[in-house]
Amino acid sequence: SQQGEEDPQALSIQEGENATMNCSYKTSINNLQWYRQNSGRGLVHLILIRSNEREKHSGRLRVTLDTSKKSSSLLITASRAADTASYFCATPKSYNTDKLIFGTGTRLQVFP
């Protein structure tokens, strides 16, 4: 079963624009993670935000977490063509495990 659901399913933007992806989840969590997947490749861990954090930055990435709404967002600023990929949020299936449940992903296309 899918724990996280990303929105939108697909997003197309021009280079230099910002891209925002959202994730909703269902159960209580101790962390939420975002991963990137280039076509036909494995997933790459981008950022982990813990349940006691509200915002986290890593380079051009900004992640927010709202545990009251059970939602998170990933913002990519000043996007580049190389950011074209699928982005997945993942949450532990339950509070005391690190077994991750992934959403269906947002497919981001950045046009030069």
Added chain:
Amino acid sequence: DTGVSQNPRHKITKRGQNVTFRCDPISEHNRLYWYRQTLGQGPEFLTYFQNEAQLEKSRLLSDRFSAERPKGSFSTLEIQRTEQGDSAMYLCASSSYEQGAYYGYTFGSGTRLTVV
């Protein structure tokens, strides 16, 4: 250490044949995971190990699937009597799950299985 390694990268097999995939995790990681991913979907959990112990198997893992992690090092995933529905990307990941020192999964590049 060059990360998580999966072999082969691609496998084409005839229906009914057995296949085996290998995953070499990051050596310091005590947990190893197998996921399956079909086109347009997120990865689905199959099974995971802590050291050599298999702690959980998904209901997706039928009797035709078996996974091992001898000596807590590399892992193998075997599919017996393959079916066309087994065609997917099989992903391996590892992590070091220790309180206060958990940073998420490191994935391999995956093994793409095509059953013809």
